[in-house]
Amino acid sequence: MDQNKIRNIAIIAHVDHGKTTLVDQILKQCGTFHEGEEVNERVMDSGAIERERGITILSKNASVNYKGYHINIVDTPGHADFGGQVERVLGTVDGVLLVVDAFEGPMAQTRFVTQKALQLGLTPIVVINKIDRDGCNPHSALDKVFDLFCELDANESQLDFSCVYASGRKGICRKEIDDPDGDLRILMDLVIDKIPAPKGDPNAAPLLQISTLEYSSFLGRMAVGRVQQGTFKTGMTVAQSFMTDNDSDTPKVKNIRIQKILHYDGIQSSPIDEAGPGEIIQIAGLETFDIGDTLSATDKPVSLPRIHIDPPTISMLFTVNTSPLAGKDGGKFLTGNNLAERLERAHMADPALLVEKADGASTFKVSGRGILHLTILVENMRRELYEFTIGSPQVIFQKDEAGKLLEPMETFKVEVPSEYSGPIIEELGRRKGEMVDMQTDENNRVNLEYKIPSRGLLGVRAKLLSLSKGYAISQSLFLGFEPYKGDIPARTNGVLIAKEPGAAASYALAKLEDRGALFIPPATEVYPGMIIGEHNRTTDIIVNATKGKHLTNMRSKASDDNIQLTPYRRMTLEECVTFINDDECVEVTPLALRLRKITLDPHKRKQESKSPVEEDED
Known part of the structure; x- marks a missing residue:
């Protein structure tokens, strides 16, 4: 494939700002589906839990062929708990489509994913989405995006970003807000013009870092990554550089033979004979591998730095079920060995999940980025007929050089009608929250911003919905570690x-x-x-x-x-x-x-x- 005809983009946004729906329309309008083919809504959300909850949990790849260009699209999660998925895949693309709701503007997770993209020097294109929504203010949303870029120290070329106005649900797009409605080919033309073609010498030694994995019922586990240089061919032997538990500093190397190479064709995969720089491919033939492993030439093996992922903040204990009703509810996998094997697979699929053996028989400490991160794992396991018990979530503390205890802190924003603000301020104060900002808008809604320990956010959303009769809208973002803030009262009722x-x-x-x-x-x-x-x-x-x-x-x-x-x-x-x-x-x-x-x-x-x-x- 002609390297100059490849474009790699990731779609990033806050949760529920319309990324996956926008991808649906791009795939349809670029001719990915046959005429008359029945296509599910949010076709990229293929998991059962994703479809039920209406959120993206795993990063997924697709591609479109448009005007002779092969455009790889990576759909990413919008929830902060799955930030590890976003961090991994941003290294495989050259630009991002930043989707922002025209009504809400940039939110907490918008800031997180934008910061990661700007730090990597990726070229942004801003999509002000949901312009058909009542009461939206596209110009205000765009101004806030520019302010956010300035806060995040974007360079001059990033600040000179291109922008379109769209409605992913209706499949319309405009260059200017007052233009007549066009389709999303306006956006795809912009991708071709503004996103740079991938770099890399096709004649150099082959090099690829595994960024994610996929599973095929025919080929088993497949490594997914972007070819950084050289050419990978079916049947060739490459060196796999990987880490072992015994020696965490020095990578080990083994030779493996590539059985099959596939690339993305729409939402499906199709086999190809060879792949050059810039192509995002799937490789079958690796017996065992982990995300972050490097594939390179056998005569000069290379080990690229491991993919950096922010540390986990919450942990829970997973243990074998010891209740009198154990085994009576259709559970198929009940033993400690079953639990250990499944949790190890979960860690291999998602490096942001850490699994350690804990004190006690068949007890494992599983650490993740938040409650949702861990409960999605639990929900997947119970659907796979696993049976076990989980303990209460515990915040992961750290110590500074002087031995002082540090705990994770988060920025927490709440939007609520003014008549309910009093009880909510009282509740967040009880949880050691420190108010940073408080503003009342023209609709008599109060916007509260707090700095609060992660411990204080356990169970807080349900409590705030109860206090506000269901009107509270909240969002949080990991801030960093700060000195321990003191005891926070646990549940008061027996x-x-x-x-x-x-x-x-x-x-x-x-x-x-x-x-x-x-x-x-x-x-x-x-x-x-x-x-x-x-x-x-x-x-x-x-x-x-x-x-x-x-x-x-x-x-x-x-x-x-x-x-x-x-x-x-x-x-x-x-x-x-x-x-x-x-x-x-x-x-x-x-x-x-x-x-x-x-x-x-x-x-x-x-x-x-x-x-x-x-x-x-x-």
Whole structure:
């Protein structure tokens, strides 16, 4: 392929600013799909969880052939927890399409991904998206983008960025906001003109660094990367430079034979005989590999510096399920070896996830960039029929040279109607948040900006939605490590703990409603030590949820059937994880999520606990 006819771009933006929808329209308008072919909405979001939640989790590649040019497009996640995916793939492209919502303007994650792109010297093209949205202000959004570039020390050529106005949903694009509607070929012409062709000598020794991986049911795991120089051919032997656990400083080298080379053709892959500089390819034939490994010539092996990824901030303990109901919910993989093998695969696929062996049998400490980062892994594992328990999330601390404790801090922004701002300011203050800025706009909405410890953000979004009747819009961005800010109060309420094994009875649950909010419906299987609700008071209380009504000769069928229960609180995985305290865990099975105490025996629990535990006498 002619090197000058290749363009490599990544699409970056804050979550929900329309990246994936824009890619859909680019693929359609550039003739990637046949006429009449049925195409799913958000075709790049191929994972089940991505489609359900409407977010991009994994970076994915596609390509379009337009006016004789082969344009590789990398769709990236917009959520801060998956920033590791963005950091990896930016090294494979020469420019970025920065998508900004015309209504919201640049947001927290916009700043993060833009900073990474500008530091690498990539050429930006700004797309002001969603210009069809009511109340949007494209000119204001563009001004804010320019201010952001100035803050991030963009160079002169980056500050002289090109800009288009678009609606990804409608597939329209304009050079100027007052121009008549055109299609997205206006944007693709700009990509050809402004994004530089890839550099690299095709006659030099072959060189490629693995930036991500993909899986094929026919070819297995495939390495994905950009050819930096030289030519890779099917059947050729190259040197693979990789790191081992035993010696973290010196890379090892082994020779491998390339079985197959594929490049992106639309959203599919097609085999090719050879690939030159600038091409983003998939390589089959590597038995084992990790992201960051280098492929080079066998006579002069090269080891490129490992891809830098920001350190994780949150960790959780993964352990084998020890509950009385273990193995009864359709789980197929239950042992410590199953858990270890799956977590190791997760680390190989995503270097931002760190896995370490922890104290205790079959216990692993998994560290990631945030709660969502870790819970997506948990959700994928339960869908693959794994069964295990996870502990409460713990913030990862560091120490400075003087031995002083440092903790991760985040910038946290909240937008809320002014009448709800008081309780939210009080709540964030309780969580050691330090207010940086407060502004009220013309719509009487208050914009709050805080600097707050990552510990203070655990479970904060659900709390803010409750305090604001669902109106709070929040976003956060990792800031860095600062001195420890002191204790932050944990959950103030105790829990209702099941006393007897069996099925929960409506009669018993009706009696418990005055004690607190229930997490389970009638007929749910419970066991001693399982958490079935949140207590109204600060102490834990042991209750009998299986007790039925005593039978007598006096019957009143109507009154027996008319037990009206308040709808129970159905907890999502994220809510479960942020609800539990250090002495509690979440039992994860393919069919259910259960909250429980780590120590199920009430007597042992009483010995371990400093606070008293009541027992319900009813």
